[in-house]
Amino acid sequence: xxxxxxxxxxxxxxxxxxxxxxxxxxxxxxxxxxxxxxxxxxxxxxxxxxxxxxxxxxxxxxxxxxxxxxxxxxxxxxxxxxxxxxxxxxxxxxxxxxxxxxxxxxxxxxxxxxxxxxxxxxxxxxxxxxxxxxxxxxxxxxxxxxxxxxxxxxxxxxxxxxxxxxxxxxxxxxxxxxxxxxxxxxxxxxxxxxxxxxxxxxxxxxxxxxxxxxxxxxxxxxxxxxxxxxxxxxxxxxxxxxxxxxxxxxxxxxxxxxxxxxxxxxxxxxxxxxxxxxxxxxxxxxxxxxxxxxxxxxxxxxxxxxxxxxxxxxxxxxxxxxxxxxxxxxxxxxxxxxxxxxxxx
Amino acid sequence: xxxxxxxxxxxxxxxxxxxxxxxxxxxxxxxxxxxxxxxxxxxxxxxxxxxxxxxxxxxxxxxxxxxxxxxxxxxxxxxxxxxxxxxxxxxxxxxxxxxxxxxxxxxxxxxxxxxxxxxxxxxxxxxxxxxxxxxxxxxxxxxxxxxxxxxxxxxxxxxxxxxxxxxxxxxxxxxxxxxxxxxxxxxxxxxxxxxxxxxxxxxxxxxxxxxxxxxxxxxxxxxxxxxxxxxxxxxxxxxxxxxxxxxxxxxxxxxxxxxxxxxxxxxxxxxxxxxxxxxxxxxxxxxxxxxxxxxxxxxxxxxxxxxxxxxxxxxxxxxxxxxxxxxxxxxxxxxxxxxxxxxxx
Numbered sequence: 001x002x003x004x005x006x007x008x009x010x011x012x013x014x015x016x017x018x019x020x021x022x023x024x025x026x027x028x029x030x031x032x033x034x035x036x037x038x039x040x041x042x043x044x045x046x047x048x049x050x051x052x053x054x055x056x057x058x059x060x061x062x063x064x065x066x067x068x069x070x071x072x073x074x075x076x077x078x079x080x081x082x083x084x085x086x087x088x089x090x091x092x093x094x095x096x097x098x099x100x101x102x103x104x105x106x107x108x109x110x111x112x113x114x115x116x117x118x119x120x121x122x123x124x125x126x127x128x129x130x131x132x133x134x135x136x137x138x139x140x141x142x143x144x145x146x147x148x149x150x151x152x153x154x155x156x157x158x159x160x161x162x163x164x165x166x167x168x169x170x171x172x173x174x175x176x177x178x179x180x181x182x183x184x185x186x187x188x189x190x191x192x193x194x195x196x197x198x199x200x201x202x203x204x205x206x207x208x209x210x211x212x213x214x215x216x217x218x219x220x221x222x223x224x225x226x227x228x229x230x231x232x233x234x235x236x237x238x239x240x241x242x243x244x245x246x247x248x249x250x251x252x253x254x255x256x257x258x259x260x261x262x263x264x265x266x267x268x269x270x271x272x273x274x275x276x277x278x279x280x281x282x283x284x285x286x287x288x289x290x291x292x293x294x295x296x297x298x299x300x301x302x303x304x305x306x307x308x309x310x311x312x313x314x315x316x317x318x319x320x321x322x323x324x325x326x327x328x329x330x331x332x333x334x335x336x337x338x339x340x341x342x343x344x345x
Numbered sequence: 346x347x348x349x350x351x352x353x354x355x356x357x358x359x360x361x362x363x364x365x366x367x368x369x370x371x372x373x374x375x376x377x378x379x380x381x382x383x384x385x386x387x388x389x390x391x392x393x394x395x396x397x398x399x400x401x402x403x404x405x406x407x408x409x410x411x412x413x414x415x416x417x418x419x420x421x422x423x424x425x426x427x428x429x430x431x432x433x434x435x436x437x438x439x440x441x442x443x444x445x446x447x448x449x450x451x452x453x454x455x456x457x458x459x460x461x462x463x464x465x466x467x468x469x470x471x472x473x474x475x476x477x478x479x480x481x482x483x484x485x486x487x488x489x490x491x492x493x494x495x496x497x498x499x500x501x502x503x504x505x506x507x508x509x510x511x512x513x514x515x516x517x518x519x520x521x522x523x524x525x526x527x528x529x530x531x532x533x534x535x536x537x538x539x540x541x542x543x544x545x546x547x548x549x550x551x552x553x554x555x556x557x558x559x560x561x562x563x564x565x566x567x568x569x570x571x572x573x574x575x576x577x578x579x580x581x582x583x584x585x586x587x588x589x590x591x592x593x594x595x596x597x598x599x600x601x602x603x604x605x606x607x608x609x610x611x612x613x614x615x616x617x618x619x620x621x622x623x624x625x626x627x628x629x630x631x632x633x634x635x636x637x638x639x640x641x642x643x644x645x646x647x648x649x650x651x652x653x654x655x656x657x658x659x660x661x662x663x664x665x666x667x668x669x670x671x672x673x674x675x676x677x678x679x680x681x682x683x684x685x686x687x688x689x690x
Contacts, residue, residue, distance in 0.1 A: 182529070183555070184555055198641055208631060209553070210529055211586055241555050245558030248597050286527065286535070286551060286552075296367040296543055300549065301550060301551050
């Protein structure tokens with residue numbers, strides 16, 4: 001596994017603190033629901049699939065704190081309020097919620113919740129690996145991939161989605177280079193993607209987000225691959241702010257733009273990306289991240305954390321079900337129906 | 346004048362240290378050619394027109410150090426090596442070089458060089474104001490402008506080009522709002538443009554570079570206006586890295602994209618932007634600007650300081666001669682011929 005993002009031990013949930021990378025590799029022990037909420041809100045754990053998994057363990061911690069159905073239910077609601085865009089959070093918490101009755105009918109509610117949470121984590125590892133193997137078919141030996149933000153091991157239970165595809169291609173013996181957008185304001189590309197790729201022996205070049213169009217123009221990139229926080233039924237995909245601009249530049253230069261995400265990142269209840277709630281975060285992230293004063297604090301700021309790339313800018317959507325090409329609606333509908341017949345847990 | 350960027354006093358050239366803004370408003374006294382070279386190389390003074398003016402004073406300082414024609418000539422060559430992209434540097438130094446004979450034929454070479462340098466500065470102020478007045482005709486009351494990097498007072502002798510247009514529109518009584526891209530890696534938009542706009546009472550919203558496409562999609566922007574470091578005879582315009590990507594996104598959303606620069610930023614000897622030399626700067630600017638560790642230092646970096654926006658993405662080029670619309674070649678050629686008949690100094 002490329003990264004150990006999060007792991008349950010007897011005392012609680014251990015996560016790698018993603019706010020401190022790459023300067024420090026420090027692990028945090030979360031042993032209350034509130035710890036998990038804070039870790040999600042402050043991005044100590046981030047990435048749509050990883051947020052979902054962490055939240056599931058947050059429910060286990062609630063049951064440990066107080067084995068009471070109403071208490072656990074209210075803890076689930078608190079966890080749902082931490083971040084609005086990644087739908088994986090809601091998917092995972094809805095699964096946990098469905099087990100409230102079983103858990104409290106049993107002798108050991110904590111054991112029931114823990115089994116479900118472990119299942120969610122194992123499922124994430126499995127589907128990330130499956131989607132990565134599908135995606136790797138799109139890459140040829142010697143290709144260079146541009147990615148944005150971090151859709152790697154750190155964004156999931158450990159394998160990754162967009163970056164997982166690069167890991168899978170490497171396992172197949174292909175030599176793949178990566179350009180990583182640093183991803184302002186919080187540098188998830190520079191800090192996290194570059195860190196985990198280097199750790200796993202993959203050649204990575206970090207650029208500022210503003211350099212992506214120029215790098216595409218220079219013909220350095222064969223494929224753009226990004227993750228997603230929420231994909232609507234028509235293929236419109238919300239992902240880290242900046243993704244949309246790259247999709248336009250990629251189209252301008254005839255470079256295929258792919259979105260890689262497990263079905264846990266799909267929201268079939270939304271017809272289009274217009275319905276996806278976009279989180280707006282505190283402007284301090286822009287003007288004083290890590291103590292850096294990069295703007296006067298008396299001016300205005302606008303800090304949307306995500307944008308939506310319209311389906312028409314996307315050449316393929318890759319999930320554990322395979323590779324969808326436009327028009328996406330019928331393929332995504334078949335994936336939806338397929339997934340209804342599966343009982344993840 | 347919106348900003349006092351640089352000013353000659355008896356002891357030398359005083360500049361505002363643009364590396365420290367907005368945290369500190371500190372002035373530096375440069376009293377040797379080497380001081381001026383270092384200030385240009387390290388971006389204590391930056392912006393194509395301001396670099397040219399500062400370099401002219403650097404020649405005065407050379408003559409003060411050693412009133413010897415060969416010494417001054419070699420100092421001019423040192424100044425030419427500080428930065429490669431902004432053509433204003435070479436224009437200004439070529440003017441100074443033309444006065445070598447007059448200066449050393451006179452009783453007071455320093456006085457001759459100083460008069461020429463002061464003339465270059467005053468000319469810059471005049472032409473920036475003229476181009477800004479032309480550009481202001483494009484703006485209506487209530488408009489919002491997106492700009493990138495800093496093409497304001499700080500980038501010139503004090504009035505600005507792209508941002509000068511906003512100042513001129515304000516002087517005409519129009520209320521103009523500005524979105525300023527922060528402009529990684531060195532935050533000239535967040536640190537400098539936001540600082541000088543706020544200081545001059547203009548409403549400014551700072552965004553990360555990656556947010557520009559989304560802000561354009563939301564319909565918040567009426568005009569994109571940027572400066573230029575070098576414009577080729579066909580209108581292709583080199584400007585701070587990131588400009589090219591914005592030009593693509595602006596076209597995608599039908600928002601006109603303007604380049605504002607005085608003729609001192611034009612290089613009529615180059616047929617197209619392909620011939621413009623693009624500076625590549627130290628990668629430490631990306632991973633450790635201002636002490637911030639934003640990427641592991643053992644990975645690769647690519648740090649081009651500029652990119653070229655092709656003429657077809659530009660709706661208008663604004664200079665002190667007026668407003669050019671595509672096709673640019675004939676208008677720019679008429680500006681060239683016109684400028685040959687003028688004797689700036």
